[in-house]
Amino acid sequence: MENYFFLLSLGMNYNSTINLGNNNNGGSTRLKIGLCFKISESLGKKKKKSTEKDFQPFQLDRSSGVVLKFLLILKFEKNFEVRSERSAKEGEVMGHSAPVWDCRAAAEITQDWNGIDQVVLRNPKGASARISLYGGQVCSWRNEQGEELLFTSSKAIFKAPKAMRGGIPICFPQFGSGGSLEQHGFVKNKIWTIDENPPPMCSDDIEGGSFVDLLYRSSEEDLKFWPYSFELRLRVSLLPDGDLVLRSRVRNVNGKPFGFSFAYHTHLVVSDISEVRIEGLETLDFLDNLCQKERFTEQGDAITFESEVDRVYVSTPNIIAVLDHERKRTYVIRKEGLPDVVVWNPWEKKSKAMVDFGDEEYKQMLCVNGAALERPITLRPGEEWTGKLQLTVVPSSFSLDL
Numbered sequence: 001m002e003n004y005f006f007l008l009s010l011g012m013n014y015n016s017t018i019n020l021g022n023n024n025n026g027g028s029t030r031l032k033i034g035l036c037f038k039i040s041e042s043l044g045k046k047k048k049k050s051t052e053k054d055f056q057p058f059q060l061d062r063s064s065g066v067v068l069k070f071l072l073i074l075k076f077e078k079n080f081e082v083r084s085e086r087s088a089k090e091g092e093v094m095g096h097s098a099p100v101w102d103c104r105a106a107a108e109i110t111q112d113w114n115g116i117d118q119v120v121l122r123n124p125k126g127a128s129a130r131i132s133l134y135g136g137q138v139c140s141w142r143n144e145q146g147e148e149l150l151f152t153s154s155k156a157i158f159k160a161p162k163a164m165r166g167g168i169p170i171c172f173p174q175f176g177s178g179g180s181l182e183q184h185g186f187v188k189n190k191i192w193t194i195d196e197n198p199p200p201m202c203s204d205d206i207e208g209g210s211f212v213d214l215l216y217r218s219s220e221e222d223l224k225f226w227p228y229s230f231e232l233r234l235r236v237s238l239l240p241d242g243d244l245v246l247r248s249r250v251r252n253v254n255g256k257p258f259g260f261s262f263a264y265h266t267h268l269v270v271s272d273i274s275e276v277r278i279e280g281l282e283t284l285d286f287l288d289n290l291c292q293k294e295r296f297t298e299q300g301d302a303i304t305f306e307s308e309v310d311r312v313y314v315s316t317p318n319i320i321a322v323l324d325h326e327r328k329r330t331y332v333i334r335k336e337g338l339p340d341v342v343v344w345n346p347w348e349k350k351s352k353a354m355v356d357f358g359d360e361e362y363k364q365m366l367c368v369n370g371a372a373l374e375r376p377i378t379l380r381p382g383e384e385w386t387g388k389l390q391l392t393v394v395p396s397s398f399s400l401d402l
């Protein structure tokens, strides 16, 4: 008898375990499925509840290529329910020595405390990413040791007009305050949907791994203050080696051309901002947001931090690196279709002035945003633009050819 365990994480405080056991019986497999729900203590009520239910064993024919699907719905209190979907391929269930990793099965839907769906992606080594349908924002990216790689403020607020302070807010169709729209655009505060049938990507654009496709379509309400119809698609992929890839596609479904800017507002966790340096931006021009966007040329070998920084580096290379000396690790940022890079750290004074940011948190955060800002993207009716960001973490000893 072999057992297979599927851990479904259901929101922040709920866990359920599906335990699949099998018995080989000639050419078919007998499956016994048990469900065991666990409610963690962090629920607030100390009461622990546990229930187990065994289903009648049933036969599976080895050759049938069955995919098992589970939909688990837990109902708690009034109007509150947690859903999780999980499917398992035949190979995974039947106990071949190397279970098949089903990338589609490695995506689960959970809900946050506001009842908003989140998608959790996992890879076979234990890395994970969590993406909220609120803004299409990646809220968490963890390596295989479970370490969080994206910063989220302990004072983050989940309320418009700001994005939740952390992760990777999608800034579209405007970045910053330099336009008629709210700071960083409006899609960051909209509810996106899961796109079950996205238009195909060309084969070079398919990274593999587990992924989710999200979609935001401009609404009647949006048209009142930005009179252009668009479809914004986001595929978030977690690759087998733990890399996080975000690929956005903007399509003009309007009768007239429009222009926009775009940024992945990427909040990286760092051990100590004074021990961090960015390589790949040296000798480039930047627009300094702290000096009315005046243009300067970067001097020196690499960018280091000893005061507030808010800059847009223009025409940057497609690969840059953020080296964290203390933690001895490097974030490698690869990008396509995103010529500019915003570097932001609010430092001490501005941190204290921000209601959704801890006074000392600037020491553990650095924003390095792949962006298209200096020259807005223009799309004619029916045209599509694609921008891609790939984040990798490597030990700092790893040598990079920038």
Ligand SMILES: O=P(O)(O)OC[C@H]1O[C@H](O)[C@H](O)[C@@H](O)[C@@H]1O
Pocket: 162, 163, 176, 183, 184, 289, 310, 311, 342, 343, 344, 367
């Ligand atoms: O406070 P937020 O609207 O989230 O903006 C936070 C920061 O985002 C970017 O990095 C901009 O370059 C900064 O000027 C801005 O302060």
